[in-house]
Amino acid sequence: MSDWAWPDVIAHRCGGALAPENTLAGLGIAARLGCRAVEFDVMLSGDGMPVLIHDETLDRTAARPSQVARLAAAELLATDVGRCFHPAFAGETIPSLDAALQSCKRLGLAANVEIKPASGFEVETGRVVGDFLRKLAPSRCPPVLFSSFSADALAAAAAEAPDIPRGFLADRIGADALLTASQLGCVALNLGGRSLEAEHVAEARNAGLKVLVYTVNSRLDANRLAAWGVAGVFSDRPDLLLVGPLT
Numbered sequence: 741m742s743d744w745a746w747p748d749v750i751a752h753r754c755g756g757a758l759a760p761e762n763t764l765a766g767l768g769i770a771a772r773l774g775c776r777a778v779e780f781d782v783m784l785s786g787d788g789m790p791v792l793i794h795d796e797t798l799d800r801t802a803a804r805p806s807q808v809a810r811l812a813a814a815e816l817l818a819t820d821v822g823r824c825f826h827p828a829f830a831g832e833t834i835p836s837l838d839a840a841l842q843s844c845k846r847l848g849l850a851a852n853v854e855i856k857p858a859s860g861f862e863v864e865t866g867r868v869v870g871d872f873l874r875k876l877a878p879s880r881c882p883p884v885l886f887s888s889f890s891a892d893a894l895a896a897a898a899a900e901a902p903d904i905p906r907g908f909l910a911d912r913i914g915a916d917a918l919l920t921a922s923q924l925g926c927v928a929l930n931l932g933g934r935s936l937e938a939e940h941v942a943e944a945r946n947a948g949l950k951v952l953v954y955t956v957n958s959r960l961d962a963n964r965l966a967a968w969g970v971a972g973v974f975s976d977r978p979d980l981l982l983v984g985p986l987t
């Protein structure tokens with residue numbers, strides 16, 4: 741159904757630090773920089789539409805205290821998340837998952853859809869996102885990788901769309917993360933980079949998993965991780981990482 745392409749640089753939250761996070765503007769900037777893959781966060785609106793947003797409230801991205809899970813999709817899709825980032829992006833609104841995937845398809849970007857459920861909505865969010873992808877016509881669907889910190893969300897997405905590859909997200913590797921990734925039939929383990937060591941990467945690869953690492957913003961770090969066998973890095977500065985091949 742969807743064949744993730746494993747590019748080695750993945751723009752974090754669409755355009756990284758170069759655009760308001762989780763926006764169509766970010767996707768456009770990622771593509772212009774030469775990215776072939778992006779990551780974005782997907783949560784449900786109060787009436788069940790998957791939309792791109794990281795936080796459970798609009799405080800940080802729109803300077804409003806509202807809870808995402810209590811707002812209708814129509815209100816979220818009209819919410820300006822550009823102005824808080826920079827006035828030049830005023831009018832940039834929260835996109836639906838549908839709009840983001842269409843944009844990725846048009847721009848030639850693979851999409852790591854991070855299922856980011858509001859607390860208490862883990863299974864429902866995974867189910868809705870999985871169902872959405874299962875029904876999406878191939879002509880509208882870019883290569884997709886699902887991921888989530890929530891095993892329940894990832895399992896629910898997998899039940900709906902078993903053919904879409906999955907990565908389990910964990911701050912750090914441990915027996916629990918490896919076991920969960922294996923139980924969920926994951927192809928990847930997506931790990932935080934802060935305390936990551938070469939042996940952790942080897943451990944995951946020996947378990948048959950690809951390793952993706954967040955959030956990596958320097959070529960020095962990206963090159964070190966590539967040498968350890970990391971398949972790809974999520975970056976807020978894809979512009980710095982894409983100036984030449986990682987070595």
Ligand code: G3P
Nearest residue numbers: 779781854887930954974
């Ligand atoms: O998917 C990698 C990364 O996005 C996980 O952290 O908090 O930025 O969603 P966060």
Ligand code: MG
Nearest residue numbers: 779780781854
């Ligand atoms: Mg994310």
